[in-house]
Amino acid sequence: MVNTSILTVDLSCFFNEGHEDDKKKAREIISHAPMHVLNMDSFRLSHLPLPGGFDRPPEQLANKNEYFTIFHPESGSNLYPNDLPEFREVTEQIFHQFTETGLLVETIVNDCFGLPPKFLQEYNNDRNWDSLVALRYLPATDIGNTGLGAHQDANVLTFLFQDQVGGLEVLKDRGWIPIVPTEGSIIVNLGDVVQVLSNNKFKSAIHRVVRPEGKFRHSYGFFYTLEGNKWVEPSPSITEDIGVPAQYRGFFYKDYQQLRIRNKTHLHSRPEDVIHITHYAITS
Numbered sequence: 001m002v003n004t005s006i007l008t009v010d011l012s013c014f015f016n017e018g019h020e021d022d023k024k025k026a027r028e029i030i031s032h033a034p035m036h037v038l039n040m041d042s043f044r045l046s047h048l049p050l051p052g053g054f055d056r057p058p059e060q061l062a063n064k065n066e067y068f069t070i071f072h073p074e075s076g077s078n079l080y081p082n083d084l085p086e087f088r089e090v091t092e093q094i095f096h097q098f099t100e101t102g103l104l105v106e107t108i109v110n111d112c113f114g115l116p117p118k119f120l121q122e123y124n125n126d127r128n129w130d131s132l133v134a135l136r137y138l139p140a141t142d143i144g145n146t147g148l149g150a151h152q153d154a155n156v157l158t159f160l161f162q163d164q165v166g167g168l169e170v171l172k173d174r175g176w177i178p179i180v181p182t183e184g185s186i187i188v189n190l191g192d193v194v195q196v197l198s199n200n201k202f203k204s205a206i207h208r209v210v211r212p213e214g215k216f217r218h219s220y221g222f223f224y225t226l227e228g229n230k231w232v233e234p235s236p237s238i239t240e241d242i243g244v245p246a247q248y249r250g251f252f253y254k255d256y257q258q259l260r261i262r263n264k265t266h267l268h269s270r271p272e273d274v275i276h277i278t279h280y281a282i283t284s
């Protein structure tokens with residue numbers, strides 16, 4: 001059930017009827033998961049500028065990775081290669097599987113933080129905004145090993161796979177914990193939307209990628225993402241109903257997404273100019 005570095009939960013019981021005790025146990029484990037362990041940024045469709053490649057010429061790039069983004073097959077945003085006929089079919093299958101997985105994990109998260117039944121599924125009900133990102137990291141050199149700097153994902157849930165090279169790390173109790181690649185398991189990151197909805201009960205994982213020496217590293221992230229016109233705020237069932245003050249002001253998801261993209265397209269001279277979810281935090 002537990003691997004040495006992060007919480008691993010077997011969710012197979014949710015694919016069958018019954019097994020109520022196992023389901024209850026899994027929910028309990030997830031509810032009590034340390035804040036930072038249970039995690040892209042969603043470069044979006046034609047109106048977003050960053051579907052792939054290097055964000056900047058590699059020599060000017062802190063994050064030494066290149067990537068490409070595949071959008072939801074029904075969004076009409078993908079240009080499929082002509083010489084790989086199976087590409088489209090496989091993409092459709094992957095999105096289908098991840099939609100199922102996303103729904104399942106979302107249901108569990110919903111129940112764990114006591115939201116009205118099906119609240120999250122009904123709220124996050126437009127799958128056209130999901131994306132799959134394939135990343136390739138250059139080997140570390142003498143002048144640096146940053147693959148992806150410390151960040152939190154802006155979206156709802158992220159499913160990550162890394163190859164055996166490893167390099168993903170998550171911040172826990174002020175230390176960076178390497179996530180050991182484990183066959184057959186998916187890394188699930190809760191994103192900023194969940195952190196806000198749950199009024200900080202669930203934290204969006206702070207994670208980064210460190211590039212190993214002498215090897216390219218490959219990973220995939222599936223970003224389960226909210227439609228841009230959705231209003232994001234701490235759930236009233238968590239704040240008003242039980243008298244806890246809201247820790248965030250509300251915002252449209254697309255506004256936050258635009259600010260996050262700006263982080264990538266504009267060079268920042270000061271780290272404090274980089275926008276995180278704390279941009280919406282109420283600090284009184």
Ligand SMILES: O=C(O)CCC(=O)C(=O)O
Pocket residue numbers: 040041133135148153160161162168207209219220221
């Ligand atoms: O490459 C990885 O393992 C992590 C990627 C990631 O965190 C992201 O794209 O947001």
Ligand SMILES: [Fe+2]
Pocket residue numbers: 039040041151152153207
């Ligand atoms: Fe990430």
